[in-house]
Amino acid sequence: MVDPGERSSTSIVVACAQTDPILGDIEANTDMTVEAIRGAVALGADVIVLPECASGGWAFADRAESAAAAQPLTGSTIRAWEQVAMEHNVWVSGGFGEKADGGALYNSAVLVGPNGVESLYRKVHLWNSENLAFDPGNLGYPVTETPFGRVGMLICYDAWVPESFRSLAVAGADLVLAPSDWVPNPHQPADMPPLAHLMVTAGAHSNQMYVAAASRYGIERGQQFIGSSMIADHTGWPLARAGGGEEIIVAQIDPIGSRSARRNDPFNRPLWDRRVSQYEMGEVRAH
């Protein structure tokens, strides 16, 4: 619990809440996430991040299974998040399987505030078997004005592709919320952090913005998830890190109040030192 007396007028408390969804059981998972949101509120959170696919689980064998666990943006899980966000005057970002027009299925994340849905993101980079269950996202990387700064979202493996963080930074994001279902990396040396933490640190540092990434835990159809949620400040280093089970981490951050300090960082300014004319960012030319 953060003492409100210590907070500047633009500071907020961001929380990442780890859950272990039940594959296909939207009702149970929705209750689970609402309970997690209330737990984060009790810790003083203003913004709560939930895992990827928090509403329906992740390990779908095919599109039929994925569709059965998907819902439109007006679905029951998002309604429940809107309700609890309004009730407690907080913001929630969580992942859900989205059923869209024409039978499209997206691995999506929503940003919900006290007045309802504020932003929708559809995972651009599908990982592994997700290609069997979802269509690739088609909304780019939206950035939304909120009372606590400009906020964008990405989902899990998107963080492995540096254009994700960069696109959000170019659009002015102060804070990135990253619902995730992080898995173990098969080659991680014992003395190195999880690859997910390296990607969050590199993304936050190179883009001089805050990142709050919430990952699920548990095992689903043999796939293990590591939890290990992380909140990084704009230098990339962690403000809070979770273990591998049910847990809520919180950190106080100041996305708006830090703008000048971030832009004028006396050590590294990798967002502002870019030289776009020198880059090649198109399709791979040779292999």
Next chain:
Amino acid sequence: MVDPGERSSTSIVVACAQTDPILGDIEANTDMTVEAIRGAVALGADVIVLPECASGGWAFADRAESAAAAQPLTGSTIRAWEQVAMEHNVWVSGGFGEKADGGALYNSAVLVGPNGVESLYRKVHLWNSENLAFDPGNLGYPVTETPFGRVGMLICYDAWVPESFRSLAVAGADLVLAPSDWVPNPHQPADMPPLAHLMVTAGAHSNQMYVAAASRYGIERGQQFIGSSMIADHTGWPLARAGGGEEIIVAQIDPIGSRSARRNDPFNRPLWDRRVSQYEMGEVRAH
């Protein structure tokens, strides 16, 4: 020393040799680098990476000092590297202060093979006080065909800007050589690796290519350098890491032989999973 019997026909041994240059003393520094190259050759190296600004030192107060320690591409240090590369049939990449036409001064790196200079790179992202001593690089990120694969270069802080690695990957690089003068990060938590290692791991992993980064050690005008050179394989994880003093690290890698395995990596394919249409990679739009 790597047993040649274990090596595939396309494998090479890459080395990173740490030196502690003397500010402004090109002759002593050239001798120092030639000795380091011979040391790496004795360990079986085919490709040797030297630090950034290995010929003249780094901490120049102004352009006059930088100019006094700079040399053209035909200068004595590069001549010495050509000589030793020819003599031992090896390749060398090292950093040098470059005096170019019209009084321009670049923080440059060269790739020298047995037949002489093969590629020139000029640091695109100047860090901190380097802006007082050098002009920003104007050659983009060249990638050169060699007998052991397509090779590109970047220098130190370039690695903090993900477009550097990405531009090289887009141009088809199998291997990035990174002469560096890494400094301590003021906020590094005790249980996290140096930020430089995170940037190398993220760059190598997200671009599915090998990275060999050689950093200097020592203290120059109060600026400490951490050594800690690192060779990463195409998963990003370290094959070899150095300490903070005089040291040569080596690793066997197979940039050409791994092309198919890299492109078809069954776990993560972040270079090939890119979706360029979804990105915004221009100038920052808002802050």
